Amino acid sequence: PRIIAAKYNTSCVKADQYPEGDTVEIAFLGRSNVGKSSLINSLCNYRGLALVSGQPGKTKTINYFDIESKEDISETEERRYNWFLVDLPGYGFAKTNKGNRNLWSSFIADYILHSERLMLLCLLIDGRHPEMPIDKVAYDWLVEAGVPLQIVVTKADKLTAKEKSANLAKIKEMYPTDTPPILYSSLKHTGRELLQQRINTVLVG
Ligand code: GDP
Numbered sequence: 001p002r003i004i005a006a007k008y009n010t011s012c013v014k015a016d017q018y019p020e021g022d023t024v025e026i027a028f029l030g031r032s033n034v035g036k037s038s039l040i041n042s043l044c045n046y047r048g049l050a051l052v053s054g055q056p057g058k059t060k061t062i063n064y065f066d067i068e069s070k071e072d073i074s075e076t077e078e079r080r081y082n083w084f085l086v087d088l089p090g091y092g093f094a095k096t097n098k099g100n101r102n103l104w105s106s107f108i109a110d111y112i113l114h115s116e117r118l119m120l121l122c123l124l125i126d127g128r129h130p131e132m133p134i135d136k137v138a139y140d141w142l143v144e145a146g147v148p149l150q151i152v153v154t155k156a157d158k159l160t161a162k163e164k165s166a167n168l169a170k171i172k173e174m175y176p177t178d179t180p181p182i183l184y185s186s187l188k189h190t191g192r193e194l195l196q197q198r199i200n201t202v203l204v205g
Pocket of ligand 1: 030031032033037038039051155158185187188
């Protein structure tokens with residue numbers, strides 16, 4: 001399966017602004033600067049789809065993208081399906097007039113508690129920093145809320161082979177989920193097939 005079309009739909013800050021209809025959703029969440037925008041662009045093979053800020057804490061809205069995926073069922077048959085990719089605000093960093101402080105936007109909790117069409121939430125963990133307390137807080141909150149989770153480990157290209165296995169082991173221990181974490185590099189597109197496969201399984205079985 002692969003994504004064949006992606007386009008920006010809308011941005012919201014509260015539940016009554018979420019798009020109507022019954023299109024199913026896959027959400028992406030992570031600490032600011034974890035590499036979420038880069039991963040969305042890589043996954044959709046679309047350079048400017050999500051804004052790569054370089055400026056942590058910038059995206060403060062929930063952004064919806066219309067996605068069309070295609071899967072070859074046999075040599076002559078294919079299946080196409082539509083879904084929303086939901087880009088949630090990054091957490092853990094906010095520049096305020098009192099300096100920098102930790103932030104878990106209320107939009108995130110509101111979205112998770114109100115979204116009836118959320119099929120999977122991809123929680124992004126920076127491969128170099130698997131033990132950030134704020135990620136554990138986020139994970140625990142999501143598990144408590146009963147959200148189906150996929151851990152995606154970002155910036156894989158920055159890790160040595162040794163770091164890869166050590167940090168993956170740590171991540172499996174800290175953030176247990178039904179399916180193993182997916183190692184992703186947005187630079188090299190490592191993990192793209194696996195993540196598209198996982199999304200496909202969740203959406204169409
Ligand atoms: P966001 O704040 O989570 O949306 O993070 P961005 O996608 O804006 O990325 C933050 C920084 O990490 C940027 O400087 C990116 O170029 C860099 N980055 C993101 N993903 C990768 C990756 O897979 N490999 C490498 N080497 N750098 C990455």
